[in-house]
């Protein structure tokens with residue numbers, strides 16, 4: 001039997017640990033994150049829409065992991081604007097119609113080998129409706145219950161330490177400056193809250209699409225009032241005029 005790891009604060013049982021887990025090397029570690037339909041625009045103002053799910057939020061900042069050769073990454077590098085449209089689980093079929101498509105032309109060779117094809121009009125392909133945004137050029141998706149207009153504040157390279165992977169994936173740090181929601185996901189009796197019992201995100205887990213089940217346990221963290229999470233980016237977002245609805249510039 002291997003010697004137990006020396007830890008000062010807990011007693012480690014190697015036999016119990018070995019019985020509970022089997023060591024594996026999965027090709028991907030996508031344990032389940034919400035799908036985002038990311039709209040961007042190129043220099044000519046042509047809109048693109050791409051599903052992605054390597055995304056998380058801290059305050060009004062979003063972190064978005066994207067292949068550097070995607071049309072979306074190229075649009076973000078140039079124009080630094082996007083809309084994060086969050087589809088509900090009811091929109092799974094529309095999201096799936098965008099799978100294996102790219103706005104990039106020509107299709108990058110690695111993608112071509114995996115069956116990707118160029119699609120110039122992703123909105124039509126998905127059967128989704130573009131509607132104008134207030135502060136950025138890319139359109140919002142009318143059918144998505146949540147849409148967040150955002151600007152790129154920083155680009156963080158992933159796996160810079162490895163010459164084989166360097167430059168392949170970029171993590172875009174975006175600052176949200178408008179949140180729009182369908183009324184049916186709002187918490188009754190509140191001005192600014194989304195009700196997690198009404199909001200049904202579409203989740204991608206190991207390439208497959210899922211919904212969420214009901215709440216499974218009372219949450220101790222939820223005792224912290226949501227207003228205590230409000231950060232300075234919310235105030236900052238109000239300084240932005242409605243660039244495209246009343247003509248003034250950001």
Ligand SMILES: Cc1cc2nc3c(=O)[nH]c(=O)nc-3n(C[C@H](O)[C@H](O)[C@H](O)COP(=O)(O)O)c2cc1C
Pocket residue numbers: 035048049050051052053054055065066067069070071072073095096098099100101102103104116204
């Ligand atoms: C459900 C789903 C989730 C995806 N998540 C990501 C992701 O997090 N990051 C990424 O780079 N590509 C992701 N992809 C693949 C992109 O959609 C794909 O690279 C696409 O070609 C990007 O489109 P674009 O080249 O027009 O930007 C996902 C695809 C699907 C269908």
